[in-house]
Amino acid sequence: MDASQPLLFLDPGVGGLSILAPVQELLPNAPIVYAMDQAGYPYGQKTEAELTGRVPALLGRLMEHVDARLIVIACNTASVIALDPVRQALDIPIVGTVPAIKPAAALSKSRVFGVLGTRATVRQPYVDNLSREFAGDCTVIRHGSHELVMLAERKLRGEQTAIADYAAILDGLFSQPRGEEIDTIVLACTHFPLVETELAEAAGRPIAFVHGGEGIARRVAQLTEGQPWPDAPPPGRAIFISDGSDTTPLKPGLERYGITEFEAL
Ligand code: DGL
Numbered sequence: 001m002d003a004s005q006p007l008l009f010l011d012p013g014v015g016g017l018s019i020l021a022p023v024q025e026l027l028p029n030a031p032i033v034y035a036m037d038q039a040g041y042p043y044g045q046k047t048e049a050e051l052t053g054r055v056p057a058l059l060g061r062l063m064e065h066v067d068a069r070l071i072v073i074a075c076n077t078a079s080v081i082a083l084d085p086v087r088q089a090l091d092i093p094i095v096g097t098v099p100a101i102k103p104a105a106a107l108s109k110s111r112v113f114g115v116l117g118t119r120a121t122v123r124q125p126y127v128d129n130l131s132r133e134f135a136g137d138c139t140v141i142r143h144g145s146h147e148l149v150m151l152a153e154r155k156l157r158g159e160q161t162a163i164a165d166y167a168a169i170l171d172g173l174f175s176q177p178r179g180e181e182i183d184t185i186v187l188a189c190t191h192f193p194l195v196e197t198e199l200a201e202a203a204g205r206p207i208a209f210v211h212g213g214e215g216i217a218r219r220v221a222q223l224t225e226g227q228p229w230p231d232a233p234p235p236g237r238a239i240f241i242s243d244g245s246d247t248t249p250l251k252p253g254l255e256r257y258g259i260t261e262f263e264a265l
Pocket of ligand 1: 015042077191
């Protein structure tokens with residue numbers, strides 16, 4: 001193991017930054033490659049077949065380019081749909097991001113909680129299984145929203161977003177039967193913790209928001225324990241799997257996460 005071998009993060013957009021941040025807190029000197037699959041965005045609007053084809057192939061291509069020591073699939077949609085095929089295709093540790101249903105069930109006092117994800121994530125049997133296993137005594141209310149992904153993308157580019165837009169999305173949970181009893185919401189898309197402050201304001205009542213970032217960071221630290229790291233944080237590197245759009249508006253937001261080198265693949 002060479003100290004310069006990076007951790008490779010993958011998300012179709014800026015969402016993976018909500019996973020990158022807690023990893024950087026635990027492993028400040030870890031070399032980071034943040035791969036943004038803009039050509040495949042949005043994953044949440046894709047079919048299962050499209051994602052099980054795309055994600056393992058893309059990660060294989062990225063691994064030929066960057067010799068990562070570990071991959072973090074920093075996207076719930078890709079993880080709940082394509083984690084198994086990725087693990088079959090690649091022979092390095094793969095950490096996925098799955099909806100934080102277990103912590104939500106531990107936290108909810110009303111025993112009614114929401115799962116807010118992409119449309120592709122909330123329809124997965126994976127979510128049924130987690131709910132059955134860890135939240136058997138809870139009512140789990142789901143809502144899939146691509147609009148919230150877009151709001152997070154806009155926020156990272158420094159654009160204004162309106163609280164009313166967040167409120168309308170939360171209504172997708174609150175307006176369902178027993179929705180008024182929700183006291184906890186799982187942010188089951190990595191874009192959503194980036195707009196947690198706006199969601200909290202839009203909710204208009206106290207809601208606990210939970211997501212997997214800290215747990216993933218602990219898992220990455222555990223899997224890399226004893227491995228060498230550089231003596232100081234190296235510059236983070238973004239790889240855009242380009243859809244041809246201008247990446248300039250993204251750069252200041254990425255720089256806040258120490259990502260200062262940019263390339264297109
Ligand atoms: N950030 C991704 C997730 O966690 C999805 C965003 C998208 O729809 O592309 O599910």
